[in-house]
Amino acid sequence: MKNSGWTAMRAAAFAVTLGAAITGSPGPARAAEGEAAVAAQAAPALPAVRFTVGADLVSFYGRSDPMKLFSAKGIKGTSGVSASYDLLHPTARTTIAVGAGWFGENTANTWGATNRAALDVDTFYASAVARYGVLPWLEPMVRLTAGGAWGRAKLGLGQANQPFFEGDSGGSTDWSLTSDRRAASFTASAGAGLRLRSNPFRPSNSKMPFLALSATIEGGYAVATAMSFTLATPRPSDDKVADDRIPGTAIALGSVDRSRPYFRVGLGLHF
């Protein structure tokens, strides 16, 4: 409860600060009109906040036919974290940032009337962002990412969705079949959007660095190489049972194509 209260307070403080930034109070942005004014009010007057850490909500739209095993609907929301560093300022209004991030995707579905399917994918990526400061608080941006995804498929079969072998229920063997190793895939994306950023501010404790808050919306398209799954019965948690088991042959479930459009909303803390 204490944590959630603190989180709510922080969220409220962020909203107030961001709102104040967007409406122009405090700070010199309200008076700025035109390129000369923006240039005059830019970097020299404000402390630099080059590092960003953020939390992202990413929605993917559409699914390939194979993905229908794992997902009943064509929209999937995921969450992740990211960090970036403003590397270059080629012009007064332009910023080039580099970063890295992660998001996790968990989908689950019921198929064949009584069976379960689940897909857990972790995506790690490096990113490059180019932003252009139309206004001090408003920056259109383009973002490119490249990275890798590692996925694990799980199937529960039959009326009871039970493991194949008696005595295997519970713990890590609660599924009939699971990926015997994580399936890998190369991913890349390209997107464009807007970043809304507050002016840097220093919290009451003057020893703290200058901070800023931002919100980002972005739409784009992510491509990924097909992710292939081989499944086997999970290894029993009891080593004696596992070692005694008759050797099993893994099955090749097939592959899923995870290329699709996305929409990302991010909240960032800059310092």
Add this chain to the structure above:
Amino acid sequence: MRNLQRGLLLAAAGLAFAAAAAGCADGDPRFEEAWSSLPPVALDQVAAYVERGTATVFLLDPADPKLRPHTVALAKDPALAVRRNGHDELLVLSRGEPGKPGVKSEPAELTLIPGAPGKHDQVRRYRLATSFTSLVQSSDGRFVIAFFGPGTKAGSGILFNPNEIAIVDLAASPQAVPVARTVRSFGGVPLNIVFSPELNLPEGKRTLAVVLSDNYVTLLDLDNPRRPEITVPLTLGTDNRMRRPVQVLFETRDKEPAAYVRAEGAQDIYVLRLSPATDRETTTNDFIPSLSQLTAGAQPLDMALIGEANDPRLLVLMATGDAWLFDALTSRATRISLAELGVTTAEPAPNRIYLFEAQGPGDPRSRPRALLLGQGNARRSVTFLELERLEEQRSKNLDLRPMGAPAQNVHFFPQQGIALVQHAQVPGGAGGAGFSVIDLARRTVAPIFASVSVERITLGTAPGGAAMKPGKVWIAPASGGGELDSHLGFLDLGSFSPGDVRLDARVGQILPLGSGSDGKRRVLVDHGLVAGHVTVIDADDPKRATARTVSGFMLNDLLQRGAR
């Protein structure tokens, strides 16, 4: 600034629309239908599984190290899968799809799939106009008849004609169309259909089908399926008693062959002698049946044709406990009293005849003999009957052996010289259940005790080569036996030595296969779970250490399998 706001609003609206469109669920038929499989079928080298929801056959070759099945698409709603008699082929009867909103209608189909690896795709498909529920085939696998089996409650449409059948000649061109016709009815429906061997009929050797219905039988000339059927009533029109035909035997004489029909509720055996039709103007058939009856004054329980093809005798077991021998041509009857062997009248009569040729005790010559058993009744003895000179010797040809318990089920393996009698209760048996192994030549009855009830007994494939060995029978325990549920039992028919292999899941169907492409013979044990779960065992050296399993093999390539 205003343009920017407008742009943002448009972008937001676009994203919202995209989200709504993408969020709609549009299912995939592959993943929507409930999965359920028909009982698996053992072919020579592969096991065939028919998955009903996706209408797919999975042919699993245990010689394939990856155990990845070959798939063949079927017409929708497969209802029955059997091995084609005398061929390494799978026969599947699919009922088709009557159609519904968003789903196209699809005709019923008979599908024939070769079992040899590499030939699975040489599929033959025969469209059927009606969604039948049952299938019967001749002993050589040439003729197949699809019909509505007893107990069919509803067809695929509003109405269905239970007397409609479709005849398929699988030896004809693959483009041949099944012949659909309705069997003449006197108020009954087909209970079963039996096929004759090739009979010497006036226009040449041909196969007949006999459709069994309450109080009448119908003869169909399968080589001339469009000729009218011949219906033979078993009762007079004024007789309300029920005669249910249950057994038909065919006499294959050079001239005027005959069919013998045993019916429940009748004390006679009906003889349909097929004489040449003299008046071809009134019938297109070249034969005409004449009906006569063999009477013994009691309910016949089983019958068998013995003797030479041109001079056959009909051996009949009666409810009185006697056996009768009828001369098929003269109807002369000879009574063989089992009571003369000292069988008490309290002992129920034998009700099954098993014919075999073997040596006898003190007789090195292999001669025709019969084993008489009471199956499903309380009889605790087995009777051997010498069939040579039976009319003269009568009861002197009988030989009685005691058995520890009544026979629940009988598994007769004449090639191996063995009959395996299954008992529900054996005095002294550890778990109550057990077997008696009857050596047909030595006439010994050896008990084998079982720790659990037995669900299923399957004869293994015989080892090939010059040195023929008796092989094994494989035994599946009934569920409820605790840990022993997952033990596969076997009995070596040469040494009568039992054994078992502990598996990791409950034993369901047992599928003994012939030699695979690598020359090894294997047994597949199906564990009866969705999407396929089998353990592969070396049939010649069954051990846990050399076994391997595959779970969910029907899911191989599931994601790439085309939606239908």
